[in-house]
Amino acid sequence: xxxxxxxxxxxxxxxxxxxxxxxxxxxxxxxxxxxxxxxxxxxxxxxxxxxxxxxxxxxxxxxxxxxxxxxxxxxxxxxxxxxxxxxxxxxxxxxxxxxxxxxxxxxxxxxxxxxxxxxxxxxxxxxxxxxxxxxxxxxxxxxxxxxxxxxxxxxxxxxxxxxxxxxxxxxxxxxxxxxxxx
Amino acid sequence: xxxxxxxxxxxxxxxxxxxxxxxxxxxxxxxxxxxxxxxxxxxxxxxxxxxxxxxxxxxxxxxxxxxxxxxxxxxxxxxxxxxxxxxxxxxxxxxxxxxxxxxxxxxxxxxxxx
Numbered sequence: 230x231x232x233x234x235x236x237x238x239x240x241x242x243x244x245x246x247x248x249x250x251x252x253x254x255x256x257x258x259x260x261x262x263x264x265x266x267x268x269x270x271x272x273x274x275x276x277x278x279x280x281x282x283x284x285x286x287x288x289x290x291x292x293x294x295x296x297x298x299x300x301x302x303x304x305x306x307x308x309x310x311x312x313x314x315x316x317x318x319x320x321x322x323x324x325x326x327x328x329x330x331x332x333x334x335x336x337x338x339x340x341x342x343x344x345x346x347x348x349x350x351x352x353x354x355x356x357x358x359x360x361x362x363x364x365x366x367x368x369x370x371x372x373x374x375x376x377x378x379x380x381x382x383x384x385x386x387x388x389x390x391x392x393x394x395x396x397x398x399x400x401x402x403x404x405x406x407x408x409x410x411x
Numbered sequence: 412x413x414x415x416x417x418x419x420x421x422x423x424x425x426x427x428x429x430x431x432x433x434x435x436x437x438x439x440x441x442x443x444x445x446x447x448x449x450x451x452x453x454x455x456x457x458x459x460x461x462x463x464x465x466x467x468x469x470x471x472x473x474x475x476x477x478x479x480x481x482x483x484x485x486x487x488x489x490x491x492x493x494x495x496x497x498x499x500x501x502x503x504x505x506x507x508x509x510x511x512x513x514x515x516x517x518x519x520x521x522x523x524x525x
Contacts, residue, residue: 245435249464274495278502285434285466345504364504373481373508378474380467380503387502 235262239298241287248284255280255300262302267411272307275388279407282381283311286405290315304411306390311405317396318403320350320358343377348386356396360386412436413443413457417515422454422488422522423447424515427462434468441472444487448480454522455480458515460491470505477508488522490515 237258241251259276263269280298287296299310320338336352344365351359362383377383386392391408417424425447432440447455473487480487490512492500500506512518 245433248433248435249431252464274498277495278499281433281464281466285468288434345507367507373478376474376478376508378471380470383503384467384499 235302237298237300239300241284241296241298242294243287243296245288248281248288251284252277252280255298259300259302259307262307264304264411272409272411275409276307276309278388279309279385279409282385283309283405283407286381287311287313302411306411307409309407309409311407312402314401315403317401318358318394320394321356321396340382341377341379343375345376346383346387348383353393356398358394360392360394362386412440413447415447416458417519418451418453419519419523420453421525422456422519423451424456424458424519426458426460426515430461431464432462432469433464433466437466437468437472440469441476444472444476445479448476448483448485448487452483452485454486454488454525456488456490456515456518456522458491459489459496460493462496463493465496465499470500470503473509474505486510486522488512488518490518 237255239251239255241247256273256276260269260273263272283298296311296313299312301308338350340348340350342348342365344367346365347363349361349363351361353359360382385407389407390410393406395404395406397404412427412429413425414428415423416426429436444455477487488510491514492511497511500509500511510518510521512521
């Protein structure tokens with residue numbers, strides 16, 4: 230494990246038993262690097278939500294023994310990277326082989342929608358996706374049965390200033406990148 | 412995982428006894444909620460004051476159980492949430508579908524007035 234004022238590298242073994250201790254380790258490191266002009270409670274709340282979901286995602290989807298977290302900060306922003314070599318996200322699969330997800334001409338794909346929120350994947354290049362969300366109209370709320378039950382990507386999207394996914398074909402790495410502006 | 416601490420004609424209050432609710436216990440948590448709804452057929456007030464850590468799997472279990480409660484013409488009401496968990500619920504707008512109170516007693520008073 231490597232640790233300095235501006236960068237932390239953390240290897241997570243994808244074990245649910247170590248989820249909370251891993252989260253706490255990363256939050257403790259982030260807390261020391263929050264600049265004075267930022268609101269530490271807000272930054273740590275957002276980081277807790279984001280890292281929790283990235284760890285949960287690692288346990289569910291990484292499909293291998295460990296996942297690497299890189300946390301970098303400067304005076305303007307905090308960036309969290311989660312990297313693994315598991316299967317690429319289904320959205321990338323659909324794009325590259327024509328099966329599964331069909332991408333519209335405007336490169337904006339609706340991942341999920343319910344009366345509370347809509348979640349989109351926006352292709353910025355062939356293997357690079359940015360996530361975005363929009364609030365739904367409660368006027369269309371007919372029944373609680375309409376509600377989604379999967380919130381991981383939505384939580385990260387709403388907690389961050391930018392959330393992207395990149396599939397590196399050469400290294401076969403899945404790279405989730407989350408940016409929070411101070 | 413959930414201990415019944417009070418029962419009235421309209422509601423039951425269940426205290427959540429775990430401090431961490433995540434994907435490793437969310438299925439069990441949902442199963443307990445469904446069982447309580449089936450057995451008591453009353454509004455379920457969940458006191459979450461012991462809970463310090465949740466993830467999206469737990470929130471998904473809550474929504475799934477709420478759907479089941481509504482199908483029985485019942486409800487699930489949340490109480491005693493830590494500020495950060497309440498903020499997480501607001502972040503994804505679930506405060507629009509769950510009734511949320513600071514304390515279980517406050518929630519029970521509101522349920523009695525329904």
